[in-house]
Every structure is written in C-alpha cells, then in structure tokens.
Amino acid sequence: MRAERWWQEASVIDDLMTTPTAYEFIQATRLLRHVPDSFKTQYWANDFKFHSSLNLNFPVSEIETLKLDNEHIHFTNLIVGLTGMQGALPYTYSHKIKHSTRQQKVETINFLGLFNHKLTAQYVDASLTYHLPVRYEIEQENDYLDILHALNGYVSSQQEQSELDDYFAEFSGLMQGQNNTAYALRTMLNCIFKADFQIKEFIKEKFKLEDTQKTSLDGLSTSLLGINTFCGESIRQIDGKIEIQIGPLSRTDYLNFLPKQKMSEKLKKILSTWCSPTLMVDLRLILKKEDIQSLCLNSSSQLGLAQGAFLMPKLAEHNAETCYALLGDMQ
Structure with missing residues (x-):
C-alpha cells in the first residue's frame, strides 16, 4: 500500500503533481520512480499504471493526466502507446474506441492498458539505457559530482x-567554460542565498604610481609614449572591480552579511573560488526601511555606524549606506 502523500510542500514532486503538463514524460517518471518507501527488490513499473490517450489533436504536452491512488500512480501520456496521436495503431482505432458506448469503451481501454503499460515501461527503460545516465539513480556514491565539476573546471580535491x-555541480552548466558574466553570477547567488542580488560592473578605481614604477630618463630602458609609457602619476582602471548589491534585506539577514559573519564568509568563499584572484569586490547591503532601528548604547549592543545603526533622520526608503570590501586590498 502506497502512502497517499510522501513529498514535501513546495518540492519538485509537489509541483509535478500540481501541474504535470509542465514536465516531460521521462522526466516525471524518473522523479516518481524513486519513492522513499518503495521496495528495492520489485520492478519499478509495478508502482505505475501507464495509459495512452485517445486524443487525436496535436499534443501540446507529453503528459495528459497524472493521478495518484493508494496503490498506483496513473499516467496518461501523449507520446507512446497504442492509441492516440502518437500511438502505434491507426487513428481509426482511437476514433472507434472514443465514440463507443461507455461500457465497451471502459472494457477496451482496460484491455489495451495491459499492453500499453508494458510498452511504456520498456520505452522508459530504453530511454534511460541509451541516454547519458544520471549517476545518482544508479550508484549510492556521489561519483557523478566529478563529471559535473569537469564542465566548469572545479576540482573538489584541490579546493577542500x-x-x-554541490553548488558548483548544480550550476556547472551555467559556469561552463568559466563563463564569469554578471548574469551567471547573479543567477547563482540568487538561488543559493534566496535574496535579490544585483551586480554593478566597471567600478572605477584610481591607483597612484610609486616612484619605482615611474619612467626615468636614464637610458637603461626604452620608453615610448602611448606604448609602454603615459603621462601622469595615477592610473584609472574600470575592469578590476565589481560591486554586489544585496537587498532589501531583513534585519536578521542584514546582520548575517556584515563582515566576518556567516553569510559574508560563505559568499567570500564562493567568489574567491569562482572569480579571478585579482578581482576586487565591494559588498553593499540594503536594509529594509521597516527594519531600521534606533541605537541603544549598552554593553550588549553589537551594532555600529554603518553596521545596523546610522546617523540620519528617519527616511521612507531602504538604507544602502553599508558597503565594505569583501575581496581586495581593503578587506
């Protein structure tokens, strides 16, 4: 006897049962065949009942219906079977069954269902056999992580x-070929931290040259203006620094992203592993206007200026004053 509901709210299985037409048939079957309380010794298809559709219209999805009872998961698919638009039998069979009397229709569907079920189960097995397997469905170990890490050049044994x-495996396709774009970075951070991240590129930096770096007329080196020499004592660079803006944040999340805190250190690890070692990163925290509180000077207070407390009148907007160097010379 199968439990009526074994999945969690807001999970992939929950979404599949709510909107089955949004999923591919093979994808849905692979998700539902791994039930926590299922017996490993029995054939996986024993938990399913596969039916083919009688609909002769062009299929807009691969799954027509998905239902769950106390013993089986009932699938009506639109891509494989004996009847329907993609069925093995001629269309006239589907048309006759569809327009027959109710009793005859039910009896015919149940009879064909015996063959439809076996045919569909073999189709699923063949699809998993002759396509690149997902290793977690075959092995208990996480050996598949190395395969996914190879897409983005991440070596787990070196990083320790x-x-x-798991993060670098999940986003390996997005990070493939070290594609360090602002979109890829923002997408990854939004999913990991469940917050609104914005990446501001081309932050201007000004560096003043030391005397040893300046050109002198001593005849020991060739200096050509515009090639290896320029006029001035400082350099402006716009491709070596980015600013990451997070928020608006609740007060709890805001405090966790302050320097040396849990979320700040986690973000620092991710950026230092993926991004260029020379990249400088400023982190700007945006605190929700509802969570701006007054400062109480006592021994238990852990707030400071620009770290939860601000010298400012009460404004009807989010506060974005907190900004510090996460990666770079000033961290």
Missing part, C-alpha cells in the same frame, strides 16, 4: 571545500 561541491 565540501560545502561548496
């Missing part, structure tokens, strides 16, 4: 950051 291994 087991807490980040």
Whole structure:
C-alpha cells in the first residue's frame, strides 16, 4: 500500500503533481520512480499504471493526466502507446474506441492498458539505457559530482571545500567554460542565498604610481609614449572591480552579511573560488526601511555606524549606506 502523500510542500514532486503538463514524460517518471518507501527488490513499473490517450489533436504536452491512488500512480501520456496521436495503431482505432458506448469503451481501454503499460515501461527503460545516465539513480556514491565539476573546471580535491561541491555541480552548466558574466553570477547567488542580488560592473578605481614604477630618463630602458609609457602619476582602471548589491534585506539577514559573519564568509568563499584572484569586490547591503532601528548604547549592543545603526533622520526608503570590501586590498 502506497502512502497517499510522501513529498514535501513546495518540492519538485509537489509541483509535478500540481501541474504535470509542465514536465516531460521521462522526466516525471524518473522523479516518481524513486519513492522513499518503495521496495528495492520489485520492478519499478509495478508502482505505475501507464495509459495512452485517445486524443487525436496535436499534443501540446507529453503528459495528459497524472493521478495518484493508494496503490498506483496513473499516467496518461501523449507520446507512446497504442492509441492516440502518437500511438502505434491507426487513428481509426482511437476514433472507434472514443465514440463507443461507455461500457465497451471502459472494457477496451482496460484491455489495451495491459499492453500499453508494458510498452511504456520498456520505452522508459530504453530511454534511460541509451541516454547519458544520471549517476545518482544508479550508484549510492556521489561519483557523478566529478563529471559535473569537469564542465566548469572545479576540482573538489584541490579546493577542500565540501560545502561548496554541490553548488558548483548544480550550476556547472551555467559556469561552463568559466563563463564569469554578471548574469551567471547573479543567477547563482540568487538561488543559493534566496535574496535579490544585483551586480554593478566597471567600478572605477584610481591607483597612484610609486616612484619605482615611474619612467626615468636614464637610458637603461626604452620608453615610448602611448606604448609602454603615459603621462601622469595615477592610473584609472574600470575592469578590476565589481560591486554586489544585496537587498532589501531583513534585519536578521542584514546582520548575517556584515563582515566576518556567516553569510559574508560563505559568499567570500564562493567568489574567491569562482572569480579571478585579482578581482576586487565591494559588498553593499540594503536594509529594509521597516527594519531600521534606533541605537541603544549598552554593553550588549553589537551594532555600529554603518553596521545596523546610522546617523540620519528617519527616511521612507531602504538604507544602502553599508558597503565594505569583501575581496581586495581593503578587506
């Protein structure tokens, strides 16, 4: 006897049961065949009942219906079977069954269902056999992580950051070829931290040259203006620094992103592992206007200026004053 509901709210299974037409048939079957309380010794298809559709219209999805009872998961698909638009039998069979009497229709569907079920189960097995397997469905170990990490050049044994291994595997396709774009970085951070991240590129930096870096007329080196020499004592650079803006944040999340705090250190690890070692990163925290509180000077207070407390009148807007160097010379 199968439990009526074994999945969690807001999970992938929950979304599949709510909107089955949004999923591919093979994808849905692979998700539902791994039920926590299922017996490993029995054939996986024993938990399913596969039916083919009688609909002769062009299929807009691969799944027509998905229902769950106490013993089986009932699938009506639109891509494989004996009847329907993609069925093996001629269309006239589907048309006759569809327009027959109710009793005859039910009896015919149940009879064909015996063959439809076996045919569909073999189709699923063949699809998993002759396509690149998902390793977690075959092995208990996480050997598949190395395959996914190879897409973005991440080597788990060199990094020794087991807490980040799953992140770099999940986003390996997005990070493939070290594609360090603002979109890829923002997408990854939004999913990991469940917050609104914005990436501001081309932050201007000004560097003043030391005397040893200046050109002198001593005849020991060739200096050509516009090639290896320029006029001035400082350099402006716009491709070596970015600013990451997070928020609006609640007060709890805001405090966790302050320097040396849990979320700040986690973000620092991710950026230092993925991004260029020479990249400088400023982190700007945006505190919700509802969470701006007055400062109480006592021994238990952990707030400071620009770290939860601000010298300012009460404004009807989010506060974005907190900004510090996460990666770079001033961290």
